Amino acid sequence: MIEAVQIAYAKEEFPTQFARSLFLAGPTPRSADVQSWRPEALRILINLGYDGVVFVPESSTGYKASYADQVDWEHxxxxxxxxxxxxxxxxxxxxxxxxxxxxxxxxxxxxxIVLGAPPEAPKMDYLRSLAGKLGIPQAENLEDALKHSLQFVGEGAFRSQGECQVPLHIWKTRSFQAWYKAQVEAGNRLDGARVEWVFRVGPGKSIVYCWALHVSVYVAGENRNKTNELVISRPDISTLVMYKPEANPLQTKIVLIREFRSPAATSDGFIWEVPGGSSFTLADPLEIAVEEAHEETGLRIDAARLNYVGTRQLAGTFSAHKAHVFSVSITDEELAWLSGQVGIPHGNPATHPSGERTYVEIRTMEEILAENLLDWSTIGMVCQALQPAGTPDRM
Structure with a gap:
């Protein structure tokens, strides 16, 4: 493990392992008579006890590489x-x-990123305004700016080789770790990654909700590298298939949620699915399923009644996230209560940033198969949940 600050100057070899890394971006002197601000930044980092990597886009010897090589190294x-x-x-x-x-x-x-500039620095209004809108930490002196940076990286997380190309704010998400764990357990190796985009939510946009990495994965079973695909992921979801069984399986009644979601391409413009969702505060899939069902239908089900159906990806060639599926057989009284909720909006209040508004719908299995409103993933969840106990994924 790295125990002291490691400085990587322009055109030097990149480190092959570290726990945290920082790039000192900003104006670089264009002549020898102008003093760089970066030596002072390095002194401050050392005094603050920083023990990670620092990328310095200046030569350690004064030698200037070709412009193209310099730009390539910086990128x-x-x-x-x-x-x-x-x-x-x-x-x-x-x-x-x-x-x-x-x-x-x-x-x-x-x-x-972190933005810092002296109060008197000219032509900074636009950058400061943009930083404010995007939740970027700001400071008016170099030491405070560096402290913001160290607060952002925290204790870091050890990475080596291709892992070093996954920045910390993505590396530490549960969604990335779940995907990477599956790859490692399959015997594969991450040889490289580049962030294509990241979608952040929450106060100050501090939560990474969804991300896309262009990866190079060594596929052990094929002895080759796969380099032409994105890995996209987001938090896993937990869903609850609530059903009232009937002698004829096609007449079994399923509790559905109808909700407007922007990607919908259905005939009515709404997404039809079983109750479910994700959470940034809860970690137990069972607890999430109970809470999501209550939020979206108004009915609270005792967790002890739920059966675990299974965990699978929903669209494996598009996203790495998975659905943890549970089921519960509801009573006549519960079905009657839920039927009375049809047309009544549930979910988070309209003022909530998510804008969630859900409506309870009751459909038989026969209607579900005929109406072409549910996507294939949801139909698969329902069909699996209705399988007799003892079948695969129902153990």
Whole structure:
């Protein structure tokens, strides 16, 4: 493990293992008579006890690489960094920071940058305004900016080889770890990754909800690298198939949720599915299933009544996330109560950022198969849940 700060200067080899990494972005001196701000940043980091990697886009010897080589190194280092500190002591005569403006725009939506600039630095209003809208931490002196950066990376997480190309804010998500665990257990190896985009939610956009990585995976069973695909993922969901059984399986009644979701391509523009969802605060799939069913239908089911159906991906070539499926046989009284909820909106209140508004619908299995409103994944969940106990995924 790395125990002291490790500095990677421009055009030097990239580290093959680290727990946390920081890129010092900002104006670079264009002549020898202008002093760089980065040596002072390194002194502050050492005094603060930082023991990770620091990418410094300046030569350690004064030698200047070709412009193309310099840009290529910077792009790779920026992608590898867990946090990018933009310190912009702009001076229009010696530190104009024109390239810095472009780089800031490129990384503004990455979810891994900090912005710092002295109060008197000119031409900073637009960058500060954008940082405010995107929840980017800001500071007016170099030490505070570095402290924000260290707070962002925290204790880090040890990575090696291709893992180093997965930045910390994605690496630490449950969704990434679940995908990566499956690959490792299959004998495969991550040889490289590049973040294509990240979608953040919550206060200050502090929660990584969905991400996309362009990966290079060594496929052990085929002795080759797969390099032309994205891995997209988000938090797993838990769902609850609530049903009232009948002698004729096609007449079994299923409790569904109808909700407007923007990606819907159904005949009525709504998504029809069984109650379910994800949580940033709960970790137990069973508990999530109970809470989601209550939120979306108004009916609270005792967790002890639920049967575990199974866990599978929903659309394996599109997203790595999975559905943890549970089922419960409801009573006549519960069915009658739920039938009385048809047309009544449930879910989070309209003022909630998610804008969730769900409606209870009751359909027989025969109607579900005929109406073409449920997607294949949901139909699969329902069919699996209705299988007799003892069949695969119902043990």
């Amino acid at each position: 790779k280092a920026l992608e590898m960094s867990d946090c990018i500190l933009f310190w912009i002591p702009r001076n229009l005569q010696v530190f104009p920071g024109l390239t810095t403006n472009v780089e800031f725009g490129l990384w503004a939506h990455s979810g891994k």
